[in-house]
Amino acid sequence: MVYLTRKAEFAASHYYHNPDFTPEENRRIFGKCNNPNGHGHNYTLEVTVKGEVDPRSGFVVDLKQLKETMHREVLDAMDHRFLNKEVPEFSRLIPTTENLAIVIWQRLAPELKAAQLHRVRVYETPDLFVDFYGEA
Amino acid sequence: MKAYLTRRYMFSASHRLHSDAMSAEENVATYGKCNNPYGHGHNYALEVTVSGQVDRNTGMVCNLVDLDDFVQREIIDRFDIENLNMLPEFAKTIPSTENLCTAIHEILQRGFTLAHLQGVRIEETMMNSFEYAGNAEMRR
Numbered sequence: 418m419v420y421l422t423r424k425a426e427f428a429a430s431h432y433y434h435n436p437d438f439t440p441e442e443n444r445r446i447f448g449k450c451n452n453p454n455g456h457g458h459n460y461t462l463e464v465t466v467k468g469e470v471d472p473r474s475g476f477v478v479d480l481k482q483l484k485e486t487m488h489r490e491v492l493d494a495m496d497h498r499f500l501n502k503e504v505p506e507f508s509r510l511i512p513t514t515e516n517l518a519i520v521i522w523q524r525l526a527p528e529l530k531a532a533q534l535h536r537v538r539v540y541e542t543p544d545l546f547v548d549f550y551g552e553a
Numbered sequence: 554m555k556a557y558l559t560r561r562y563m564f565s566a567s568h569r570l571h572s573d574a575m576s577a578e579e580n581v582a583t584y585g586k587c588n589n590p591y592g593h594g595h596n597y598a599l600e601v602t603v604s605g606q607v608d609r610n611t612g613m614v615c616n617l618v619d620l621d622d623f624v625q626r627e628i629i630d631r632f633d634i635e636n637l638n639m640l641p642e643f644a645k646t647i648p649s650t651e652n653l654c655t656a657i658h659e660i661l662q663r664g665f666t667l668a669h670l671q672g673v674r675i676e677e678t679m680m681n682s683f684e685y686a687g688n689a690e691m692r693r
Contacts, residue, residue: 435610446611448618511612515556519607544561545617548692552555 420535421477422465425487427496430457431512434501455499460517461540462491464525466532478532490524514541518549526551557671557692558614559602562624564633567594568648592636597653598676599628601661602692603668615668623665628657650677654685662687 432455433447443451450456464487468477494504500512506520522537540546570587571580580588587593601624605614631640637648642656658673672686684691 433612437610446616513607513612515558515607515614516612518556519554546559547614548557548559549554550557550692 418467419470419477420465420467421480421483421532422463423480423483423487425462425464425492426459427462427492428457428459429495429498429500430455431500431507432456433511433513435511455501458541460495462487462521463536463538463540464521464534465536465538466529467535468532471531478529483529483532486525486528490528491521494524514539514545514547515549517541518547522549522551554607555604556607556614557602557604558617558668559600560617560620560624562599562601562629563596564599564629565594565596566632566635566637567592568637568643569593570647570649572647592638595677597632597650599624599657600674600676602671602673603665604671604692605668619667620665623661627660627664650675650681650683651685654683658685658687 432452433450434443434453435446438446464483466478466483470477498504500507500517504512504520506523507516510516510520518537518539521539522534525537526534534551537549538546568587569590569592570584571590572583575583601620603615603620607614637643637653640648642648643652646652646656654673654675657675658670661670661673670687672684672689672691674682674684674691676682686692
């Protein structure tokens with residue numbers, strides 16, 4: 418089994434707010450991230466796929482296809498967007514880095530054919546990242 | 554859904570690698586420049602990984618403010634700009650980065666109860682890093 422990781426960057430804004438919480442609870446739990454005008458990050462995405470090396474091509478996955486899938490499913494949808502308002506999943510989910518990793522996994526997993534998705538890693542800043550392995 | 558959250562912290566400290574169980578020659582042979590009696594320092598990068606179910610109400614594995622407060626109080630405030638050899642953790646243990654990993658893991662394991670500790674990783678320099686996950690496998 419060989420693992421291959423492809424990196425991408427996107428910039429987006431978000432804010433954290435749960436409509437079931439009172440305004441005071443929202444401010445206490447989410448702090449500055451509760452500002453409804455949003456704030457932004459340069460996100461770095463690392464997508465790791467795994468599989469056996471195809472003896473004919475020497476590839477685990479066609480990198481061009483992986484890159485195109487990441488572009489279509491993630492970058493086109495999220496780059497230079499306000500995640501809460503422009504990405505449908507986040508109309509009901511809080512766009513934390515945890516949920517972002519899960520949503521990106523859910524968008525990519527059904528689109529990948531030859532190789533199997535192993536890990537989605539999302540860096541919100543260089544000193545904070547979340548890994549999701551598709552675990553329930 | 555289970556996710557793994559990693560937070561990176563920096564601290565600077567000095568240390569000297571020296572074992573009382575070895576002769577002076579053995580210490581020099583084993584630790585080389587790191588045996589210099591005056592000590593030397595590093596900018597350490599510490600990565601703490603916690604894991605757990607993403608809370609439906611908050612979208613979080615654990616609130617970063619809680620993790621940051623704990624690490625600041627129990628680790629950074631105690632280790633940053635200090636001589637590691639002088640800390641109680643290293644009174645009997647050599648402050649190698651291996652032992653620094655297990656010492657920090659123990660502090661977190663004992664005191665941070667708001668999420669499951671998955672493991673710690675420390676970069677001593679840009680060229681070497683160490684990881685410890687207790688009895689568990691390090692998740693990559």
